[in-house]
Amino acid sequence: ARTPVNVTVTGAAGQIGYALLFRIASGQLLGPDTPVKLRLLEIPQAVKAAEGTAMELADAAFPLLSGVDIFDDPTKAFAGANVALLVGARPRTAGMERGDLLQANGGIFKPQGAAINAGAADDIKVLVVGNPANTNALIAQTNAPDVPAERFTAMTRLDHNRALSQLSAKLGVGVADIKKLTIWGNHSATQYPDVFHAEVAGKPAADQVDEKWLADEFIPTVAKRGAAIIAARGASSAASAASAAIDHVYTWVNGTAAGDWTSMAIPSDGSYGVPAGLISSFPVVTKDGAYEIVQGLELNEFSRTRIDASVAELAEERDAIRSLGLV
Numbered sequence: 260a261r262t263p264v265n266v267t268v269t270g271a272a273g274q275i276g277y278a279l280l281f282r283i284a285s286g287q288l289l290g291p292d293t294p295v296k297l298r299l300l301e302i303p304q305a306v307k308a309a310e311g312t313a314m315e316l317a318d319a320a321f322p323l324l325s326g327v328d329i330f331d332d333p334t335k336a337f338a339g340a341n342v343a344l345l346v347g348a349r350p351r352t353a354g355m356e357r358g359d360l361l362q363a364n365g366g367i368f369k370p371q372g373a374a375i376n377a378g379a380a381d382d383i384k385v386l387v388v389g390n391p392a393n394t395n396a397l398i399a400q401t402n403a404p405d406v407p408a409e410r411f412t413a414m415t416r417l418d419h420n421r422a423l424s425q426l427s428a429k430l431g432v433g434v435a436d437i438k439k440l441t442i443w444g445n446h447s448a449t450q451y452p453d454v455f456h457a458e459v460a461g462k463p464a465a466d467q468v469d470e471k472w473l474a475d476e477f478i479p480t481v482a483k484r485g486a487a488i489i490a491a492r493g494a495s496s497a498a499s500a501a502s503a504a505i506d507h508v509y510t511w512v513n514g515t516a517a518g519d520w521t522s523m524a525i526p527s528d529g530s531y532g533v534p535a536g537l538i539s540s541f542p543v544v545t546k547d548g549a550y551e552i553v554q555g556l557e558l559n560e561f562s563r564t565r566i567d568a569s570v571a572e573l574a575e576e577r578d579a580i581r582s583l584g585l586v
């Protein structure tokens with residue numbers, strides 16, 4: 260039998276955690292041949308709820324689940340972690356300024372970065388889901404100086420999947436018929452879902468939609484989907500966010516399909532004019548557990564303007580966490 264992979268999940272007692280843990284334990288994160296050991300991190304008040312979820316995990320009798328441990332100390336939770344899913348975060352509440360939000364999240368992601376630095380496994384891969392995800396990832400990454408920066412990523416796969424779903428509905432095709440869609444920038448309302456390099460059954464997607472639909476329907480629908488779900492469901496999206504987190508890590512570990520790519524927020528190397536170091540979403544291909552930015556795409560004016568706006572927002576967030584002394 261293979262040695263279990265240690266998967267640390269923070270915010271394990273939350274809504275996303277509840278949907279995520281069962282899919283990890285069933286083998287959907289790493290594949291049907293890989294046993295997993297779950298290490299759950301929660302704040303002390305939520306440890307009891309996490310214990311309840313652990314009881315349910317036991318009751319599901321997943322053959323691949325080789326154990327569940329629960330912690331309220333990040334140093335312990337990240338010890339030996341091969342994969343870390345950072346879901347727990349401080350949500351923005353009414354009247355909260357951006358500085359307060361970043362400060363509160365600094366208090367979470369700074370010690371978590373330090374704990375990953377201190378004790379995670381050499382092959383650690385980190386996905387930040389908790390918002391503001393890109394900047395939280397930057398805080399953790401900066402506080403883990405001995406871990407290669409590229410191991411810190413943030414999730415734009417839900418935006419990517421939402422864009423696939425919207426485009427497939429518009430064109431009356433299956434999601435699997437659409438390739439090479441990209442989310443650029445920040446996981447926020449400024450994100451830019453780009454169809455200009457996308458292909459539908461091998462033909463350019465942009466030929467089948469007009470710019471007015473892109474600007475007035477597609478982009479705002481994808482960017483505001485989270486709010487639409489809250490309005491309908493009375494609660495944030497959780498299962499779809501968990502599903503996208505599974506997709507993100509599965510693709511990172513197992514590779515993108517030939518002739519396709521995915522979207523991941525990763526530390527920029529300066530490609531496409533995105534300042535190096537910002538954790539911004541790019542088109543990436545993955546292979547053998549590593550990713551590379553897809554190079555050489557031409558960006559039209561429509562795309563350039565929107566990418567620049569989202570990247571400018573990321574730069575402002577980075578400047579704010581610098582002035583707060585978080586990085």
Ligand code: NDP
Pocket residue numbers: 269270271272273274275276300301302305346347348349350351367388389390391417485495496497499500
């Ligand atoms: P959720 O599980 O619903 O959400 C967790 C985080 O994911 C939030 O920051 C949320 O951001 C973010 N998120 C990213 N994408 C999405 C999406 N598409 N839809 C919804 N959320 C998204 O939050 P809960 O409040 O249910 O649970 C959070 C848990 O985290 C609690 O149990 C809490 O105790 C725990 N926690 C743990 C910490 C730790 O382990 N150290 C630290 C802080 C909290 P947004 O709010 O912007 O939607």
